Amino acid sequence: MNSAGPEPGASETGAGGPEHGVPEPRAGVAGWFQDRSELVVSVLLAGAGAVVIVDAMRMSTSFTQRGPVGPKAMPLVVGALLVVVAVALAFDVLRGGRGEAEGGEDVDLSTPPEWRTVALLVGVFVANIVLIDIVGFPIAGTLLFWGAAFALGSRHWVRDPLIAVALALVTYVVFGELLGVTLPGGPLEGVL
Numbered sequence: 356m357n358s359a360g361p362e363p364g365a366s367e368t369g370a371g372g373p374e375h376g377v378p379e380p381r382a383g384v385a386g387w388f389q390d391r392s393e394l395v396v397s398v399l400l401a402g403a404g405a406v407v408i409v410d411a412m413r414m415s416t417s418f419t420q421r422g423p424v425g426p427k428a429m430p431l432v433v434g435a436l437l438v439v440v441a442v443a444l445a446f447d448v449l450r451g452g453r454g455e456a457e458g459g460e461d462v463d464l465s466t467p468p469e470w471r472t473v474a475l476l477v478g479v480f481v482a483n484i485v486l487i488d489i490v491g492f493p494i495a496g497t498l499l500f501w502g503a504a505f506a507l508g509s510r511h512w513v514r515d516p517l518i519a520v521a522l523a524l525v526t527y528v529v530f531g532e533l534l535g536v537t538l539p540g541g542p543l544e545g546v547l
Contacts, residue, residue, distance in 0.1 A: 482498060
């Protein structure tokens with residue numbers, strides 16, 4: 356072992372450095388912000404929390420209050436938790452914490468996006484919006500689930516429609532019977 360200096364090609368920065376997955380700090384104000392880009396997520400979380408809290412505080416509860424805990428309670432808790440998470444994330448980032456690099460992703464950035472899949476999914480959602488009042492949720496939901504499976508590459512011509520029908524019917528029953536949210540039934544209104 357030679358104690359005269361580092362070996363050729365070895366980094367003089369110690370345990371950090373690009374070869375260990377820790378990028379070198381950048382110089383200047385722009386570099387400081389690039390090194391702490393996770394602060395944007397913190398700001399977005401804090402903003403979302405503030406919007407939720409302000410919206411909950413403006414909520415009229417006179418007709419829905421049925422006990423000590425009203426409809427404002429849950430949005431206030433969610434908004435407060437969003438703000439707490441935002442502050443904790445900002446504190447961690449400012450202390451030098453960084454998100455892990457996504458090493459396991461098999462994404463080739465040179466490959467163009469699958470616009471056909473995107474167009475099919477948009478078409479399925481637009482068809483659902485147009486058809487839901489005409490044919491009702493059970494039929495429109497079936498077409499939505501089946502169309503989404505088709506757009507995403509599934510080509511099982513027997514299994515996919517059966518799963519789509521089951522999902523649409525279960526969703527319709529859960530919303531109608533358990534949650535008390537009426538969805539349009541269309542021609543199947545009296546049957547279901």
